[in-house]
Amino acid sequence: MVNLTIDGKQVTVPKDATIYDAAKSAGIKIPILCHDKKLHPFGGCRMCLVEVEQMKGRQIPACTTPVTEGMIVSTMTPEIIQARKLVLELLLLKHPIDCPVCDAAGDCDLQNLTYEYQVNSNRFQDEKFQHQIDYQNPLIERDMNRCVHCGKCARICDEIVSFGAYSFINRGLEAKIGTEFDGPLNCEFCGSCVSVCPVGALVSRPFKFKARWWSLNKVKTVCSYCGTGCQLTLGVKDNKVLTTVYDENQGFHNGQLCTRGRFGYQFVNSDKRLKTPLVKKNGKLEEASWDEALGLVRQRLADAKNVGASSVAGLVTPRLTNEELYLFKQLFNKGIGSDNIDHSAGYAHDALTAGADESLGYPASPASISDIQTTNLLLVVKTDAYETHPVLGFEINLGVKRKGVNLRIVSDKKGKLSKLPNAVTYVHKPASEVLLFNALAKVIVDEGLADSSASSLPGYDDFVKNLGACAPTAVAAQCGMSADDITALARDYANAEKALIMLPIGLAYPGHGKALAQATINLALLTGKIGKEGCGVLIMGEKNNSQGAADLKVHPVAGGLDAMGILGGCASGTIKTLYVVGENPVISYPNRKKVEAALDAVEFLVVQDLFMTETASKADVVLPACSFAEKNGTFTSAGKAVQRVRKAIDPIGMARSDFEIFNSLYSTLGGDSFKGLSEVFAEIASVVPSYSGFSFDGLDENGSVYSVANKPRFIPSVVDGQESTTGVMALVTGSALNHCGTLSLYGEGPMYVCPEGYVELNSGDAKKLGVEDDQPLTVKSSVGEVKLKAKVSMRMPEGVVFAPYHFSDMSINGITNGAPVTWVTISK
Amino acid sequence: MIMPLINGLKITLKHMFMKPVTLQYPDERPTPSPNFRGLHALKVSHSKAKCVCCYLCPTVCPAKCITVEAGEDQDHNKYAERYEIDMLRCIFCGYCVEACPVDALKMTGEFELANYKREDFVFVKERLLEK
Numbered sequence: 001m002v003n004l005t006i007d008g009k010q011v012t013v014p015k016d017a018t019i020y021d022a023a024k025s026a027g028i029k030i031p032i033l034c035h036d037k038k039l040h041p042f043g044g045c046r047m048c049l050v051e052v053e054q055m056k057g058r059q060i061p062a063c064t065t066p067v068t069e070g071m072i073v074s075t076m077t078p079e080i081i082q083a084r085k086l087v088l089e090l091l092l093l094k095h096p097i098d099c100p101v102c103d104a105a106g107d108c109d110l111q112n113l114t115y116e117y118q119v120n121s122n123r124f125q126d127e128k129f130q131h132q133i134d135y136q137n138p139l140i141e142r143d144m145n146r147c148v149h150c151g152k153c154a155r156i157c158d159e160i161v162s163f164g165a166y167s168f169i170n171r172g173l174e175a176k177i178g179t180e181f182d183g184p185l186n187c188e189f190c191g192s193c194v195s196v197c198p199v200g201a202l203v204s205r206p207f208k209f210k211a212r213w214w215s216l217n218k219v220k221t222v223c224s225y226c227g228t229g230c231q232l233t234l235g236v237k238d239n240k241v242l243t244t245v246y247d248e249n250q251g252f253h254n255g256q257l258c259t260r261g262r263f264g265y266q267f268v269n270s271d272k273r274l275k276t277p278l279v280k281k282n283g284k285l286e287e288a289s290w291d292e293a294l295g296l297v298r299q300r301l302a303d304a305k306n307v308g309a310s311s312v313a314g315l316v317t318p319r320l321t322n323e324e325l326y327l328f329k330q331l332f333n334k335g336i337g338s339d340n341i342d343h344s345a346g347y348a349h350d351a352l353t354a355g356a357d358e359s360l361g362y363p364a365s366p367a368s369i370s371d372i373q374t375t376n377l378l379l380v381v382k383t384d385a386y387e388t389h390p391v392l393g394f395e396i397n398l399g400v401k402r403k404g405v406n407l408r409i410v411s412d413k414k415g416k417l418s419k420l421p422n423a424v425t426y427v428h429k430p431a432s433e434v435l436l437f438n439a440l441a442k443v444i445v446d447e448g449l450a451d452s453s454a455s456s457l458p459g460y461d462d463f464v465k466n467l468g469a470c471a472p473t474a475v476a477a478q479c480g481m482s483a484d485d486i487t488a489l490a491r492d493y494a495n496a497e498k499a500l501i502m503l504p505i506g507l508a509y510p511g512h513g514k515a516l517a518q519a520t521i522n523l524a525l526l527t528g529k530i531g532k533e534g535c536g537v538l539i540m541g542e543k544n545n546s547q548g549a550a551d552l553k554v555h556p557v558a559g560g561l562d563a564m565g566i567l568g569g570c571a572s573g574t575i576k577t578l579y580v581v582g583e584n585p586v587i588s589y590p591n592r593k594k595v596e597a598a599l600d601a602v603e604f605l606v607v608q609d610l611f612m613t614e615t616a617s618k619a620d621v622v623l624p625a626c627s628f629a630e631k632n633g634t635f636t637s638a639g640k641a642v643q644r645v646r647k648a649i650d651p652i653g654m655a656r657s658d659f660e661i662f663n664s665l666y667s668t669l670g671g672d673s674f675k676g677l678s679e680v681f682a683e684i685a686s687v688v689p690s691y692s693g694f695s696f697d698g699l700d701e702n703g704s705v706y707s708v709a710n711k712p713r714f715i716p717s718v719v720d721g722q723e724s725t726t727g728v729m730a731l732v733t734g735s736a737l738n739h740c741g742t743l744s745l746y747g748e749g750p751m752y753v754c755p756e757g758y759v760e761l762n763s764g765d766a767k768k769l770g771v772e773d774d775q776p777l778t779v780k781s782s783v784g785e786v787k788l789k790a791k792v793s794m795r796m797p798e799g800v801v802f803a804p805y806h807f808s809d810m811s812i813n814g815i816t817n818g819a820p821v822t823w824v825t826i827s828k
Numbered sequence: 829m830i831m832p833l834i835n836g837l838k839i840t841l842k843h844m845f846m847k848p849v850t851l852q853y854p855d856e857r858p859t860p861s862p863n864f865r866g867l868h869a870l871k872v873s874h875s876k877a878k879c880v881c882c883y884l885c886p887t888v889c890p891a892k893c894i895t896v897e898a899g900e901d902q903d904h905n906k907y908a909e910r911y912e913i914d915m916l917r918c919i920f921c922g923y924c925v926e927a928c929p930v931d932a933l934k935m936t937g938e939f940e941l942a943n944y945k946r947e948d949f950v951f952v953k954e955r956l957l958e959k
């Protein structure tokens with residue numbers, strides 16, 4: 001620690017702190033334009049000039065000067081104020097004074113400083129810039145005339161997002177922030193640059209001119225897309241969510257967001273939202289009152305309960321809050337007496353609820369998000385980890401680039417993560433992950449690299465015996481990797497002091513189930529890399545509350561039917577009443593035809609959703625529910641943080657929160673009536689061991705991370721091999737970067753960037769087929785065929801094609817059947 | 829006893845033939861002073877409203893009677909898609925005029941604002957445009 005004096009105040013800070021950090025910790029504000037706490041110091045704007053007594057008469061930038069013992073710093077002498085005024089005058093020389101039409105006004109650092117330093121006149125004269133404004137993309141407007149050259153956009157895009165869309169181009173007075181070849185912006189559109197821009201040079205187009213910054217009501221809540229659990233500040237006006245507001249002090253990610261989080265909020269106030277309950281009359285859904293619709297549902301559930309509760313089933317989305325999921329489970333288990341409940345097609349949470357639960361004794365990851373940056377070696381399963389959880393992808397970027405984390409990726413295709421410094425991507429044959437992990441374990445056992453603690457764990461002998469046939473040389477061909485690569489990877493993993501495995505799971509990844517989770521956990525156990533800082537396996541649930549749903553055991557626990565069983569039951573007639581909450585199985589579950597047939601066959605279908613989804617259109621009763629912005633509650637992130645969701649707006653139309661609907665049904669079907677969320681949360685805390693000690697009002701601002709006690713055991717993971725046939729291509733499904741589930745289809749931002757499905761194939765394969773980008777292709781499997789646009793890329797290996805699963809038109813699930821790989825033929 | 833009454837009536841009678849002191853509204857119209865704060869008008873320049881929709885007038889308005897909604901025109905410029913003043917709420921303080929950074933708003937001498945329906949007191953952009 002270093003002691004110094006700033007403006008007469010004694011400050012003690014760590015020795016790697018800068019004067020700016022030290023002043024900030026002492027509550028002294030130093031004005032600055034080019035600094036963000038996530039970024040490396042830049043020293044570009046010269047606003048933070050201070051005087052240090054030891055360096056007589058010189059003005060030095062506070063943001064780039066490290067502190068030294070005994071430093072005496074003054075931040076506000078008349079000379080400094082003069083110098084800052086000069087800087088502002090020079091900036092205002094070129095900056096257009098168009099505050100009345102600039103969206104940044106009110107939240108503009110330059111405007112605030114000009115006001116604070118009373119720069120009313122300018123000693124200099126010059127012409128303004130005449131740069132062309134970039135209106136080419138629908139999300140980010142770039143007006144380089146307003147730019148103050150702080151370089152924050154270029155730095156955040158490079159340092160954190162690792163895309164590098166911007167750079168300073170040209171020299172001297174001509175210098176500006178430019179894109180490649182000074183063309184239109186074409187990037188991931190995460191909007192990080194917009195969030196850090198201190199002026200209005202970069203503005204969000206969906207929010208352009210919608211409201212003034214000061215008139216927005218800012219509500220802190222949690223993003224409702226993926227499982228990362230990013231905190232979000234919603235800008236609300238007149239009961240409408242108009243934008244997301246950047247707050248660099250929010251969450252583990254310091255306010256960093258991806259496209260969906262930042263630009264995908266429009267679904268909340270979408271015109272397509274359901275506003276009234278609908279009841280099917282004469283084959284047509286007609287508007288009804290809540291009493292009528294809910295009465296009908298209540299009646300049918302009560303009737304079904306009397307006949308036999310096993311004929312009732314429920315499918316729920318893990319996008320609901322913990323309290324709602326708990327009530328849903330109570331409604332079915334206690335109110336109706338049925339155990340037929342599930343979410344995410346059954347397999348998408350298998351890795352947690354079966355894999356981790358059996359191996360470790362709890363259905364959660366044996367690691368947390370902070371481990372990503374503290375580990376030495378990161379083993380990522382599939383480059384898709386970036387697409388499924390973009391903000392965790394940013395954490396990987398930071399770990400690799402700042403903390404020197406070694407990145408190893410095993411994937412069936414390359415991806416953005418492969419481009420990180422020193423990253424090694426091992427491309428294997430699709431769906432051979434389990435075999436590959438078993439082979440890695442085999443190498444570690446054979447070479448004596450295993451941790452001494454491993455052999456004493458239960459199940460060790462069985463596990464080693466099961467590895468018998470997994471020697472690298474034996475499985476190399478099946479994995480599509482060389483034996484040397486497998487051995488090298490195993491050695492790297494075993495020899496790393498700390499190593500973390502990241503495993504994304506989700507509806508689009510049928511292969512990432514119980515077996516793969518257990519194979520990864522086995523590997524971590526074998527090398528003793530679990531239960532320590534920077535070690536473990538991070539199983540990343542797909543949806544915002546996938547982890548909560550797993551914790552609350554929203555799946556059959558007493559022999560009930562799982563999702564596939566329920567759909568099978570609907571088709572065969574054993575399930576007569578199906579209650580679907582927020583799920584859209586028609587699009588997101590494999591084998592669309594089968595799902596549609598099952599939903600058509602079921603006698604009474606209730607769908608509770610925000611939108612008239614493909615599933616809702618088949619329903620007998622549709623209940624309008626509330627989005628995350630309209631309710632209070634808690635979500636649990638993939639990193640095991642239980643976080644508060646806060647109500648930002650009143651429910652749209654007649655919509656009611658899922659909590660209210662379940663509570664009403666549950667209380668009339670013989671259960672308790674809960675008075676409020678804190679009562680339900682208290683009950684959850686008493687039932688779910690990991691939540692004990694938490695209270696609804698006592699949750700930490702940044703989320704309370706629950707701790708888990710490892711009860712590890714080895715469970716051999718079984719490989720079910722798949723053989724390719726010649727002339728046939730392997731189709732792997734996945735998540736597109738800008739989408740999450742089917743919810744993002746109602747967000748404008750994601751739909752601007754990625755409006756429709758596509759099939760991505762290798763350029764060699766494309767040449768053979770004679771197709772180019774955007775040409776239609778027919779993809780045919782044993783289940784069916786779809787027509788999709790081609791996307792030619794370098795990242796796919798030959799013979800493997802990729803398609804995102806989110807889209808309704810020509811949905812890829814029309815031709816899948818729930819296997820990790822679908823074998824398809826592709827023709828023009 | 830009756831004299832005071834007669835004296836009073838005399839004065840009344842005298843005044844009937846004198847020039848009246850008050851303004852004979854509505855036969856005579858007053859000329860409001862240039863700084864009179866009457867009905868608002870949106871100034872026009874190049875056949876368009878000067879207003880750039882900066883939202884400062886609704887922000888400063890103490891009676892919260894101004895509703896503004898911005899739109900983006902073909903040249904990506906900001907203009908007031910909706911500009912409404914609820915005259916029933918307006919207190920004619922003139923802060924809106926003072927706040928306007930582009931001198932797009934003024935207060936006219938128009939003071940006859942009576943009307944029959946409440947809706948008619950909401951002045952939309954077309955009614956506010958300077959004639």
